[in-house]
Amino acid sequence: MATFGTLSDRLTETFKNLRTKGKLSASDVDGTVREIRRALLDADVSLDVVKTFTATVRERALGDEVNRALNPAQQVVQIVNEELVAILGGQQRRLQFAKTPPTVIMLAGLQGAGKTTLAGKLAKWLKKDGHTPMLVAADLQRPNAVNQLQVVGEQAGVTVFAPEPGNGVGDPVRVAKDAIAQAQRAQHDVVVIDTAGRLGVDAEMMKQAADIRKATNPDEVLFVIDAMIGQDAVTTAKAFQEGVDFTGVVLSKLDGDARGGAALSVASVTGRPIIFASTGETLDNFEPFHPDRMASRILDLGDILTLIEQAQQAFDEEEALKVAEKIASEQFTLEDFLAQMQQLRGAGSIKKMLGMLPGAGGMKQQLENFDEREIVRTEAIIQSMTPAERKNTKLLNGSRRLRIAKGSGMTVTDVNQLVQRFEQAAKMMKTVARGGVPQIPGMGPIPGGGGYGGGKRQAAKNKKKSGGGSRSGNPAKRAAENAALASGQVPGAASNAPAGSGFGIGGGAGAKGAPSEEEMAALQKLLGR
């Protein structure tokens, strides 16, 4: 929601002051916890859950769990995430099937939560798994709910047991009971009972649900809840737990943009696991629930968590030093460049990775313009070179370039551009590694803005260079910081300039105000792993 800004924005603001400190102070933690509290409330997590949750986070953050790999801000986020995942159930739970069929699954929930649609989805999913499900129309309340279930059943290709016409006629308890007998006769191994929507405060209807449960002794009672629900989630969930005692939760309408804080509330208050998520209108939009994904959705932290994870993986000092040495002694070759690029590609789509960064929202437009195939093309060019050429670009004369261009299916101009850019980058990196501030001809921060406007090829190559430069990012940055310290500069500023602009990372974000050092550091860690 644009109204309040995302948590990542606000946390970044809060974290600005924390950067240089090694350990969190009480006031740092309080500030962060306050932001998290508000973010959780914005995500519709219930107040009581928020209170206990923030108390736990605060306690842990002030405890002695200091992780050297992370800065203080990241530590808090990590604690928050761990706690969130723990509440959401940690592990996925699977549906429990009865030892002797039929397995009985009963659905319950508020009006409009999506029970009938879910019944169809569940049936289709079960059928795909080799079961022979039967749907039972026990919602005799809502006008034409029975018809709807019949249509849904037909779409899913499963049998629907609907002895009563509905619209207020018939006894749902009796229908449910008869359904079990019918399933045994007709050899259905799973029975899914669709019940009427009911409010938690409606004692009479809750009793009816309890009666259906008693009459059918279901193996699973699934509580279907709308991902968009607000603070009322807890009251309703409690009412249903007391009324019918559900065994699992299904989160519906997750394809909207609600953060789904209700999931956290319900899981936390009732202790029941969330088993499925329903994510669209067609019968196939249905999947097992992933607690970890939900955790990052609630906090809207992009996949900053993924970055943290990667930062945590021990940084390979030795490898980095080797690269740094190479750069310093002018031995950084196209071969290293290629290896790094391949590694980067192995890590997943660059576009996606950039998108993971909090604050990347503003870069989205530019990300759209960034053509990933550029990387493939560059790879092709380098792979068309002989090992000797890769080690020494000076070898590349006109005929060699033509051969390479033909071999990679590109033009000589493309090859020239690549070589030129590589040489430029290598030179810059060398300067940085030796502790200087690079002289980049004709640019402030790299021509990111201009590059994107002028042609995506250039932009892409700038991006791509980040792969080349980044591995050396940390040692280089370190060197630059040392140099800056020596000359009395502010370390942050100095390290930001070469690391960011020099390697083209700043190019994208630079157009929209420089990225915070937080993001820079995160990106570097990501690229430099």
Next chain:
Amino acid sequence: MAERASWSLGSALRNVFGARTIDEDTWDDLESALIRADFGPAVTEEIVESIKAQVERYKTTDPRDVQRMLRELVEERLAKYDPTLKLTERPAVVLVVGVNGVGKTTTIGKFAKFLGNYGRSVVVGAADTFRAAAVDQLATWAERAGAQVVRPEREGQDPASVAFQTVDYAKRTGTEMVIIDTAGRLHTKGGLMDELGKIRRVVEKQAPISEVLLVLDATTGQNGLAQAEAFIQHGGVTGLVLTKLDGSAKGGFVIAVQEKTGLPIKLIGQGEGIGDLTGFTPHVFAQQLVG
């Protein structure tokens, strides 16, 4: 059944108003109560601050003053907008939109009855051709309300054409009110939101649209605002309907929705019976909410 009582914030605020004097706990309790009622952290903060300021200005220590101030504040904020339905055109076309499962079809049934009670002839158009059996559900409601219904001629017919036929029917027969049901759509689905624009355009060729009512479920949390914004952009919403107020949810998010969007709440639904729909009166709403 304690339905009304549970809807009211009364029980949650008993600690506040029942206390002997105003102290820190008062503010904590008030804040908690408002957040539990889905007012959202931002509006809650504003309300608490504003009441705090008033208490200071009048130097009162009586918690009952807080109650009165809260009631007045909520009423004042709700009353900024005009909740009157504008149905002077003939035929008056009302389009009902919203996300899935908020109670659009039920609301239409009740609304048809509501208009019928004033002696108006009503036709409903079943333009929800997507959800299974939605047409039958609407037809059942229409029958209960004594309204005519225009059904799609075949399965999966374009909803815009059903809407067109409904308005056409009203013009031919001289029916005064046209209510068009649309399929529930999540506001994040671009294609479906565009479809809504198409329905509007097609209907407007026949007659001006008097009202586009966005149905919001009282149990919805802070996402209600995002819903309203998207529907205004694509659907040209003119008013809000708040449903399911008979449950334990308070629907506090509507204050934020009203103020952020400038759209008035026009109707409220409080039950599954055909008579459970009323016009919106800020005074009554605030009274019931705060107690």
